[in-house]
Amino acid sequence: MTTLVAADGVTKQFGAFTAVTDVSLSVAPGEIVGLLGSNGAGKTTLLRMLLGLEAATSGHVEVFGEAPADSDRHALGYVPQGLGLSQALSVRQNVEFVTATFSARSVPDLPPALAAVADEPVGRIGLGRQRQLAFHCALLHSPRLLVLDEPTSGVDPLARARLWDTIHAQADAGTGVLVTTHYMQEAEQCDRLVIMSRGRAVARGTVEDITASTRTAVVHAEDWAAAFAALDDAGLPVVLTGRTSRAAGTEPDVVRRVLEEAAVPAEVTEQPATLEETMVLIEQEARAGGHR
Numbered sequence: 001m002t003t004l005v006a007a008d009g010v011t012k013q014f015g016a017f018t019a020v021t022d023v024s025l026s027v028a029p030g031e032i033v034g035l036l037g038s039n040g041a042g043k044t045t046l047l048r049m050l051l052g053l054e055a056a057t058s059g060h061v062e063v064f065g066e067a068p069a070d071s072d073r074h075a076l077g078y079v080p081q082g083l084g085l086s087q088a089l090s091v092r093q094n095v096e097f098v099t100a101t102f103s104a105r106s107v108p109d110l111p112p113a114l115a116a117v118a119d120e121p122v123g124r125i126g127l128g129r130q131r132q133l134a135f136h137c138a139l140l141h142s143p144r145l146l147v148l149d150e151p152t153s154g155v156d157p158l159a160r161a162r163l164w165d166t167i168h169a170q171a172d173a174g175t176g177v178l179v180t181t182h183y184m185q186e187a188e189q190c191d192r193l194v195i196m197s198r199g200r201a202v203a204r205g206t207v208e209d210i211t212a213s214t215r216t217a218v219v220h221a222e223d224w225a226a227a228f229a230a231l232d233d234a235g236l237p238v239v240l241t242g243r244t245s246r247a248a249g250t251e252p253d254v255v256r257r258v259l260e261e262a263a264v265p266a267e268v269t270e271q272p273a274t275l276e277e278t279m280v281l282i283e284q285e286a287r288a289g290g291h292r
């Protein structure tokens with residue numbers, strides 16, 4: 001399979017601090033790869049190394065089959081967390097600038113939401129529209145690889161769904177997409193995930209691969225508040241979903257015993273863990289020194 005971008009055992013140190021440790025990752029045409037992890041896990045640093053914006057301390061990076069180079073930018077669409085727009089220029093001027101820099105084509109029409117603010121300085125339009133503009137600019141030159149660092153943070157649900165429609169359309173047309181996100185609903189739309197914790201890749205695969213080995217004990221009790229309180233007091237990792245208590249990675253028998261001791265009648269069953277529950281357990285395991 002052709003690979004658009006590949007990291008092989010990449011490490012990045014900032015002085016004595018290691019932000020990324022021995023991470024490998026690749027993106028092929030048409031696939032959406034999600035990069036997940038808590039704040040400071042090393043996602044942005046990894047993206048920046050893949051884009052050639054940050055040199056790896058060790059390991060190997062290839063973009064379009066070669067070492068990263070400035071010329072890659074003509075086939076790359078990148079939306080950084082800070083969006084990379086010129087705040088003092090208008091919406092239209094930003095588009096003209098990007099078109100002139102990366103593409104020989106004439107400036108295409110703006111989508112209606114951006115056309116309505118075409119002459120406004122970017123610094124004066126809302127964050128949602130700024131994100132839409134950054135996205136629009138990243139796609140102007142029909143990139144082979146799209147790299148998106150939290151593309152929908154601060155965007156309302158409707159605009160988020162629209163941005164994801166665009167991401168899927170790009171992937172369907174053969175563009176490879178590498179995207180970081182904190183939203184589980186977005187992670188579930190990716191073909192593959194790489195989960196990072198403290199600079200390391202601690203889990204990878206499809207959502208099904210990642211959640212397959214994790215089960216959650218599910219508690220239905222008439223006195224649901226007492227059931228939750230008993231499990232919480234016992235130090236179990238319990239969360240309340242509606243009136244149902246869920247304890248991820250906990251044996252149902254352990255839960256039954258706690259509820260019996262607290263004299264709370266309940267039915268305890270087992271279900272596959274959600275991605276979010278699995279992520280919490282992965283993070284705990286990684287902090288305790290192991291990984292999957």
Ligand SMILES: Nc1ncnc2c1ncn2[C@@H]1O[C@H](COP(=O)(O)OP(=O)(O)OP(=O)(O)O)[C@@H](O)[C@H]1O
Pocket residue numbers: 014017019037038039040041042043044045046
């Ligand atoms: N230029 C730098 N100099 C020193 N430390 C840095 C530098 N860039 C990043 N770091 C540190 O590296 C770690 C990883 O940061 P990074 O931004 O890659 O994490 P992240 O997973 O993208 O986090 P977030 O989800 O908050 O964006 C953090 O502890 C950060 O403070």
